[in-house]
Amino acid sequence: MSYRSLLCVAGVGFFPLGFLARLPYATSALSTLILLQASTRSYAFAGLACAAQSIAIAVGGPLVGALADRHGHRPVGVAAALANFGAWAALLAASHGTREGMLAAAALVGITQPQVGPLVRVHWSRLVRSHDKPHLLATALAYGASADEMSFVAGPALVGLLASVGPLAPAAVTMSLIVASTLPFALRHAHRTTRRHSSGKQEKPRLPRRPLAVMFLAMVAMGAVFGAVQTAVTVYADTIGEPEASGLLYELGIGSALAGLACAWLPRRFSPRARYVSFATALFAGMLVLFVGARLASLPVAVASASFTIAPYMISLYALTERLAPAERATIAMTILCAGGPLGTAAGQAASGSLAESHGVDGALLVALAAATGALLLALSAFLADRRRKVWIA
Incomplete structure (x- = not known):
């Protein structure tokens, strides 16, 4: 579109x-x-x-x-x-x-x-x-994620x-x-503001706690990936004595933004549930490439390759959260989802900073790989639960 x-x-x-x-x-x-x-x-x-x-x-x-x-x-x-x-x-x-x-x-x-x-x-x-x-919603969400990345x-x-x-x-x-x-x-x-007047007492629709918790944890994992990669790039720049190498974070953001923009052209038959599992797999693969590539080849090349897996994963979380939340409570559902980002980033920075003290860049990237592994396992467990219960992720 x-x-x-x-x-x-x-x-x-x-x-x-x-x-x-x-x-x-x-x-x-x-x-x-x-x-x-x-x-x-x-x-x-x-x-x-x-x-x-x-x-x-x-x-x-x-x-x-x-x-x-x-x-x-x-x-x-x-x-x-x-x-x-x-x-x-x-x-x-x-x-x-x-x-x-x-x-x-x-x-x-x-x-x-x-x-x-x-x-x-x-x-x-x-x-x-x-x-x-x-x-047009898929296109709008793709634009929104890319705008966030570029900001x-x-x-x-x-x-x-x-x-x-x-x-x-x-x-x-x-x-x-x-x-x-x-x-x-x-x-x-x-x-x-849109107020609905009613003669009787109207109960607010409840938020779907379990699926929203899954989405929140999925965003925490994404934040942890970013926090760990941020630490790894900072350690790498310090190790080689070139502070400008921290500009790799810009490369990470630009690659992610481009991938996010491309999500607007995904076919409609590629359902949100399938996208979630597929992009969680891609995120894991990207962090694996980053971890192995940084050790065997070049961190800049590995960062460039991994960057394209970030925004599509986040867009799938936005799309699923938009679908599972009642319209009257869509904003709080979306803000709960996005609250996972800074929490995950702080946790990722803390864990990767500790490992980087003793293991350098590899230690920081190991945290990113572990977080991406958790994201994939969470997506697979949600997918299997959905197949059994047929209650959420459309």
């Missing part, structure tokens, strides 16, 4: 503003790291603050999702953008104070993080159905450039992006 069709549904302005609205999320962790390291002269403390921020994002995401399902995307999106701007102002102020204050402010930035990606995915689902074009390429690169100006510059620009893009995007493109 052509991406041109999405332009007709959403309008041209949706895409550039939507991409810019994603950037504060992508710049947040590195901006915090640079700001607090400059204030405390401690990478250990700055890393701890970033970990607290990631956990806060995972906790705050479902809260934002629940509020959006209840009150609508627009008011919650606007409130989150304003709250996050205030949290960044608090972090800038706290950077001149105690470490406890810095840690609390970093967590506040995380818990108020606008959930642009998950909310946009739910927005697409409603938008294509309102235009009687549900077949995580552009965001850190932007922060890296701004860091040469001063440690305050990345945080200041992040705040500017919130005001100039995230807030206008929520005002202009988010769904308005």
Whole structure:
């Protein structure tokens, strides 16, 4: 399905503003790291603050999702953008104070993080159905995943450039992006509140706990893969004495984004369930190639090969979550899914960092391979359970 069709549904302005609205999320962790390291002269403390921020994002995401399902995307999106701007102002102020204050402010930035990606995915689902074009959802999800990947390429690169100006510059620009893009995007493109009046007491539909838990764990595994690969690339750059080699992370993001865009052309008969299992297998194969290739050939070549397996796997998780969640609770389901990403990334970084101390790049990549193995086993077990029960993954 052509991406041109999405332009007709959403309008041209949706895409550039939507991409810019994603950037504060992508710049947040590195901006915090640079700001607090400059204030405390401690990478250990700055890393701890970033970990607290990631956990806060995972906790705050479902809260934002629940509020959006209840009150609508627009008011919650606007409130989150304003709250996050205030949290960044608090972090800038706290950077001149105690470490406890810095840690609390970093967590506040995380818990108020606008959930642009998950909310946009739910927005697409409603938008294509309102235009009687549900077949466009796969294309929209492919675009969304690719936009996320490219934001995580552009965001850190932007922060890296701004860091040469001063440690305050990345945080200041992040705040500017919130005001100039995230807030206008929520005002202009988010769904308005839709209230349903009923004379009787209407019970909310329940979230399917088991399948949603599977999707959450699958995203945790994906986050762990990314966190471990991020650590491996950092260790590799340090080992060869070439800091610019960390640019391999950009290569990883670009390859993933291209693969995500290509998912729009997958045939419709390739069901979401089959895609989930197939792309979990591909992710495992990609991490196996990365682990073996880094030892026998070249890490840059291995990263390039493995990068194409990431976005298709995530897109399959988005598609399945969109199908299994009741329409009235789609946003909280999507934010629960996406909360697994930062938790997995933090866990992957912690585990791979520990192994990298004694085993270098191989130790970090072993964590990525283990996480991908877990992702595949989870997909296979869900598939077999589905075949027996015939209750979820359509």
